[in-house]
Structure formats: structure tokens, C-alpha cells
Amino acid sequence: xxxxxxxxxxxxxxxxxxxxxxxxxxxxxxxxxxxxxxxxxxxxxxxxxxxxxxxxxxxxxxxxxxxxxxxxxxxxxxxxxxxxxxxxxxxxxxxxxxxxxxxxxxxxxxxxxxxxxxxxxxxxxxxxxxxxxxxxxxxxxxxxxxxxxxxxxxxxxxxxxxxxxxxxxxxxxxxxxxxxxxxxxxxxxxxxxxxxxxxxxxxxxxxxxxxxxxxxxxxxxxxxxxxxxxxxxxxxxxxxxxxxxxxxxxxxxxxxxxxxxxxxxxxxxxxxxxxxxxxxxxxxxxxxxxxxxxxxxxxxxxxxxxxxxxxxxxxxxxxxxxxxxxxxxxxxxxxxxxxx
Numbered sequence: 570x571x572x573x574x575x576x577x578x579x580x581x582x583x584x585x586x587x588x589x590x591x592x593x594x595x596x597x598x599x600x601x602x603x604x605x606x607x608x609x610x611x612x613x614x615x616x617x618x619x620x621x622x623x624x625x626x627x628x629x630x631x632x633x634x635x636x637x638x639x640x641x642x643x644x645x646x647x648x649x650x651x652x653x654x655x656x657x658x659x660x661x662x663x664x665x666x667x668x669x670x671x672x673x674x675x676x677x678x679x680x681x682x683x684x685x686x687x688x689x690x691x692x693x694x695x696x697x698x699x700x701x702x703x704x705x706x707x708x709x710x711x712x713x714x715x716x717x718x719x720x721x722x723x724x725x726x727x728x729x730x731x732x733x734x735x736x737x738x739x740x741x742x743x744x745x746x747x748x749x750x751x752x753x754x755x756x757x758x759x760x761x762x763x764x765x766x767x768x769x770x771x772x773x774x775x776x777x778x779x780x781x782x783x784x785x786x787x788x789x790x791x792x793x794x795x796x797x798x799x800x801x802x803x804x805x806x807x808x809x810x811x812x813x814x815x816x817x818x819x820x821x822x823x824x825x826x827x828x829x830x831x832x833x834x835x836x837x838x839x840x841x842x843x844x845x846x847x848x849x850x851x852x853x854x855x856x857x858x859x860x861x862x863x864x865x866x867x868x869x870x871x872x873x874x875x876x877x878x879x880x881x882x883x884x885x886x887x888x889x890x891x892x893x894x895x896x897x898x899x900x901x902x903x904x905x906x907x908x909x
Contacts, residue, residue: 580706600698623724626661641769645687652721660730661723695773735809740855748837770844784861785854815875
């Protein structure tokens with residue numbers, strides 16, 4: 570028996586930690602290695618991924634979300650999806666995840682099991698293996714519950730997809746509605762209730778992105794995490810030395826998110842998403858790519874929202890509903906803390 574709560578011994582490297590790792594993590598993760606490589610179940614010092622002729626893509630991210638369980642997901646699902654999506658938007662096929670979990674002493678083991686189960690389900694959905702990990706325990710009061718850091722690994726399918734590759738004339742496609750994740754977390758945290766429940770959009774986007782890449786040429790792509798759609802568009806515009814012009818009316822925002830944002834004084838375009846990506850697409854392929862995205866599980870609300878132009882390089886301009894045009898700037902900071 571592991572007991573009810575995490576103790577310092579569970580992270581001390583001895584028999585108790587070994588038992589926890591075998592029972593909770595190795596027993597909880599179904600896909601534990603890549604091909605004939607070495608994975609987490611070997612209990613070795615490192616994992617091994619079999620070689621390939623393709624370029625390797627690696628990303629890493631820490632996740633400190635509060636609350637750890639929220640409408641539509643939890644910290645475990647978020648940690649897997651975040652790594653998967655960061656690899657996928659580079660034009661790569663995610664294949665493996667490495668995780669580092671740090672718990673506060675006294676954290677309920679039942680909650681840790683829930684997070685592990687959620688990580689396993691998200692990994693299965695994305696088709697990736699969790700091949701290595703680490704577990705540590707901090708003394709009570711020195712950490713707020715639990716944090717999870719993940720490293721995602723993948724291989725390029727073909728050409729690199731980089732922020733710096735947008736060209737004048739390209740079309741801009743958004744794969745889903747924006748603002749869902751941040752507003753869902755804030756409403757849960759603050760105890761706000763709405764007629765329609767706000768649910769996070771946290772999801773693995775690699776299959777949606779894969780469908781888009783098969784349908785046409787994607788020049789640049791970003792997932793709309795911290796800073797939301799606004800930050801993603803500005804990063805691409807700056808890196809490519811172009812301007813991006815988008816239509817406010819074309820950007821999908823759910824009514825509940827719009828209402829909650831208005832009430833809280835937030836801009837949905839600046840709010841963190843965990844299941845939305847923006848794509849800059851060859852104009853000849855835009856309709857095919859949009860149709861391919863819409864046909865996927867997480868692309869039903871996809872929309873063509875704008876285009877890339879040569880003038881005013883480095884800027885993002887928003888055509889508003891009332892007929893004006895304003896600069897869509899980078900947010901000064903994350904309007905909702907600890908959302909990812």
C-alpha cells in the first residue's frame with residue numbers, strides 16, 4: 570500500500586519511491602517506450618529512442634496551473650498536451666514525452682493517481698509514449714501542491730515550419746475558438762458561475778495539425794498559449810518581417826467566453842488557449858487546409874481569420890466589428906496567472 574498522502578520518503582530515492590514509481594507511474598502509463606528503444610519500465614538512468622534519418626524536434630515546459638483540476642481537464646492532461654502541441658506546430662510528429670513531477674509533502678496520493686491517469690489518456694489520444702521521468706517531494710509549505718514539467722520529442726515530417734516563414738499573400742487560419750481555457754480556469758478559481766459551463770479547450774492538436782499539413786503548405790504555425798492569439802500573431806509577424814491583418818468578426822469566440830471576458834475586463838484574444846493553433850498557409854491551399862482542419866475532432870470551429878501583407882512589417886492589425894482598424898499588440902503580461 571502506498572498510503573493516503575505523499576511523504577518525503579516517496580521522493581528520497583529509496584524503497585518507498587521505487588514502489589511508488591513501479592505502482593503508480595510504470596503501472597499507470599501504457600505506452601512506455603518508442604519502438605525497440607529503452608523506456609521508463611526499464612528503470613534505467615535514461616531512455617533510448619531508436620535512430621532515424623529525420624530531424625529531431627525537442628521542447629520543454631513547466632506547468633503550474635491552479636486549480637490542478639478544472640472544467641475540461643487537469644494538470645496531467647495539460648502537461649502532456651502542452652508538450653505534444655509545441656512539437657506538432659514545428660511540423661513534427663510527436664513520439665515521446667519525458668516528465669518531471671514535483672509534489673508537496675502531504676499531497677493526496679488519490680489526486681496524484683488521477684493526474685497520472687489523465688496523463689496516460691492524453692498520451693494515448695496523441696499516440697505518444699511516456700518514456701522517462703523523475704519524481705521529487707518538497708517539504709510541506711514549500712510548494713503549492715504539485716507541478717509537472719514535460720519534455721516533448723518528435724521527428725520532422727518534412728520541411729521545418731518556423732515563425733519566420735510567413736509570406737505576403739498567405740492566409741491565416743485559426744483551428745478553434747479562443748479564450749476557453751483561461752476563462753474556464755478563472756471562473757473555477759473565483760467561484761463564478763454562468764448559464765453555460767465554461768470548459769477548457771485543453772487537447773492534443775497533432776492529429777489536427779497532421780491533417781492540415783497533408784492538405785497543403787503550412788509556412789508558419791504557433792499554438793495560442795500564454796498571451797493567446799494576440800501573442801502568437803505578433804511573434805509570427807515580427808519573426809517574418811511582415812504584417813498580419815485579421816478580421817475580428819471572423820475570429821471564433823464562444824458567447825460564454827465573450828460574456829465572461831467582458832464582465833472580467835479581459836480581451837479573449839489575449840487569453841491563454843490550450844487547444845487552439847494559428848496557421849499561416851499558402852493562399853492556394855487555404856480552403857483545402859481549412860476543410861481538413863474542420864473535419865478533425867478539435868477543428869470544428871476553425872476559421873480563416875486574415876492574411877499576411879508586406880506593408881507595416883512586424884505589426885498585427887485588427888479590423889473591428891464597428892468598421893475601424895486597430896493595432897493588436899502583445900499583452901504586457903498574462904492577464905490570468907497560473908493558467909498553464
